[in-house]
Amino acid sequence: MTDKLLNHRAEGPTSAPPLLLGPSLGTSSALWDKVAPELSITHRVVRWDLPGHGGSAADLIGAGATVGDLARLVLALADSLGIERFAYAGVSLGGAVGLHLAVHHPERVDSLAVICSSAHFNGAKPWEERAALVRRVGLAGLAENANARWFTPGFTVPELVRDHRDADPAAYAACCDALAAFDLRERLPEISSPTLLIAGREDPATPPAHLREIADAVPGAALVEIPGASHLAPAQCPEAVLTALRAHFDGGAKRGMEVRREVLGDAHVDRAQARQTPFTARFQDFISRYAWGEIWTDPTLTRRERSMITLTALVAHGHYDELAMHVRAARRNGLTPEEIGAVLLQTAVYCGVPAANSAFAAAQRVLAEETEEEG
Known part of the structure; x- marks a missing residue:
């Protein structure tokens, strides 16, 4: 062990809320290349590399390492950057680190997103066998099969496959040791941070059921499943992941x-x-x-006022499908049918009679449906 820090990359304003991003086994911070720049518009994003991966030193962990050891390295990195509390998102092993932090260091984690990960990784034996294989023959064979484990057929990210091949075998094996020993299922109800789970529907490594198990156990947790995504969802479906993370982290x-x-x-x-x-x-x-x-x-305008303005604008531009939707919204915002009619009559003067005629037809249809539903 050394006192060196995990290699990391910081993006975004230093005054913005901090967001730490953790990688999957065999990858580097490049896993977040299509997501981090967008997140850094509103957050101080810090991506980090696992020991022996990307630019992190291999001797940061050794044989018999635990997810707790990795979590301590993440906290040391945050401390070095002057970050006391942070939002956190992690993929697979990086997600396990996030769960550990939320259970054991809740005072540090403002909110949590766990992506294509699990509270356990199918028992110790597969990881013990993988660790032994890597220590014996290296990573070349595993790297050749990375696409099948990480992506749906026909999709690849060459940079990530190269990261897998270039990782330090001893550090990679130590990360396998950490996955072998990890099982946080009994502690999940203790997590108090707002938590989002993101599952790839085509993920063979941590199927949606693993994320659903966490969502069911963590109080108030939400679950999003991404169609067409396999294990490395931020690389394969970055827009969908970005949308989910923004909705979770952006108040x-x-x-x-x-x-x-x-x-x-x-x-x-x-x-x-x-x-x-x-x-x-x-x-x-x-x-x-x-x-x-x-x-x-x-708050400058009430919702009633906004509904009246919106109805007028939709009539002016001839957006009658949208108009029907906003007639329903106007009723939900407290407008009476008579008030909606008065708004549309006003549009006849300033937007034109043909436009108002179409608008009345659309509104009458919606109001009739509403009457039928009430009846």
């Missing part, structure tokens, strides 16, 4: 989603979320953070 985004549900209703938002793809994830995040998290939460 404005969380409030935005709450307001969005209050105004538009759970059914509409659930449908929008279900249709979300990696292509649309960033747009959905933008809507939640900006439109709902900043504009609709501004």
Whole structure:
């Protein structure tokens, strides 16, 4: 053991809330290349490398290491940077470190995201065997099969496979020892930090059931499953991971989603979320953070007033599908059918009679459906 620190990379304003990002076994901080720059807009992001991986010294841990040993190295790194409390996200072994920190050092962890990880890793034997294999023959063979363990067929990130091949065998084996000894299932109910679990639906190493087990045990935890993602979700589906992490770590985004549900209703938002793809994830995040998290939460105008303005703008631009949705929202915000009619009549003067005619038709359809539902 030495007193050296884990190799790390810091991004974002030093005055921003700190967010530590932990890697998976066999990878480096490059695992976060497609996610960290975006997170660093609102956070002081610190990515770290496991011992013997990336730029971290191999002798930071030795044979028989535990996840607790890795957690102590992370705390030493945070201390060296003057970071007392932090948000934390980690993948696989990095996620296990986050769980350990949340259980044993709750005073340090503001919020936690555990990605493609587990509270146990299928028992000690597979990891003991892998550690023995690596100590005997090195990492070349395992690196050749990394794609099958990490990604869905046809997808790869050459830099991460190279990181796997170049890792120090002794340090890698020591990390396997840590995984072999790890089982935090009985301590999960003690976690008090707001916790998000992210599972890759195609992950063979830590299937969604492993994340669901944690979500069921940690009070108030949330679970997100990413379609098409395997074990290294931040590399394979970065937009979906980024959206989930922003919603969890960014208070404005969380409030935005709450307001969005209050105004538009759970059914509409659930449908929008279900249709979300990696292509649309960033747009959905933008809507939640900006439109709902900043504009609709501004107390200068009431929600009733915002509904009237929104109805008018939608009529002016001919967005009648959106208009129907916001007629329902206006009713939820307290407007009566008579008030909605008065708003649409006003649009006839300033937006044109044809536009108001279409708007009345859309609104009448919604209000009739509402009457039928009440009946």
